[in-house]
Amino acid sequence: MERTQQFAIGIDIGGTGTKFGIVNHRGVISHKGDDIATNTFKKVEDFVDALYIALKPAIDQIGINHLKGIGIGAPNGNYYSGTIEYAPNLHWRGIVPLAKLISERFGLPSSLTNDANAAAVGEMMYGAAKGMKDFIVITLGTGVGSGIVANGHLIYGHDGFAGELGHTIIRPGGRKHWSTSLDGSLEAYASATGIAITAREMLENSDKSSLLSAYQPEKINSKIVYDCAMKGDEISKEVYRFTGQILGEALANFVMFSSPEAIILFGGVIKAGDLIMKPTKEHMEKNLLPIFQNKVKLIFSELKEADAAILGASALVWEMRD
Known part of the structure; x- marks a missing residue:
């Protein structure tokens, strides 16, 4: 047929x-x-x-x-x-x-x-990676997931579980993950859950006035952080800058591992647009060897969420x- x-x-x-x-x-x-x-x-x-x-x-x-x-x-x-x-x-x-x-x-x-x-x-079949043979998809939602394609094939590893980039340690000795108990994993910072935790920490440790102060700390989630950032709240914008820095440093590691043509970001967190994309791109490039710099496209998914x-x-x- x-x-x-x-x-x-x-x-x-x-x-x-x-x-x-x-x-x-x-x-x-x-x-x-x-x-x-x-x-x-x-x-x-x-x-x-x-x-x-x-x-x-x-x-x-x-x-x-x-x-x-x-x-x-x-x-x-x-x-x-x-x-x-x-x-x-x-x-x-x-x-x-x-x-x-x-x-x-x-x-x-x-x-x-x-x-x-x-x-x-x-x-690869329907979206931003159409025609590409080497790319990484990073999903930024409640957690951080990833799929790695090299030479046109998805990397599964010997047991079928390769590609857990969200659980790689990007801040050794850092924030304890709420589920895995790993210290300093990417997911603990760059997920929607991590963004909410960062916002609470920054609010507690800052003397600046913030729109976030109108909410009980335990009620602050990534949507509230996004809404406040869109209204110009400095602490909320700093949450995204900090998150983008950590994500960019992690992506630099991933680039030097598989030398992809592109890294495609997907999920609810990317609704923040340039607030997260600019620091991510900056810190990715800053932490790459010269032979990798300015070669990898960092783009948002084209698929309807x-x-x-x-x-x-x-x-x-x-x-x-x-």
């Missing part, structure tokens, strides 16, 4: 909700269902059944013969085994053979990887061998 007549199912599993849709090879979502509340299913089998029921009307309309397969992005997803392994934000404990369960229920081949890797495949997770997961299907 010609690719133009084929479709892929994209499923993005989050700790709270699961997004899904049916996508053609050009990245157009033809069917998009309502999110499923992931955390309401104690048994993974019940979750798979609910997913099948939600997608069945669209599958019947398109015809199963026109579906090439199913791509799944999930926390701690292992591409090699098709399993979710010890995901801390899901009810299903241990090693869950999700790709196998979904393949058996739907009668279609399935491919699974972690959500950041799926984002990288999505960027609401659809990116579905597109990224569906892109895995086109990577499958026939």
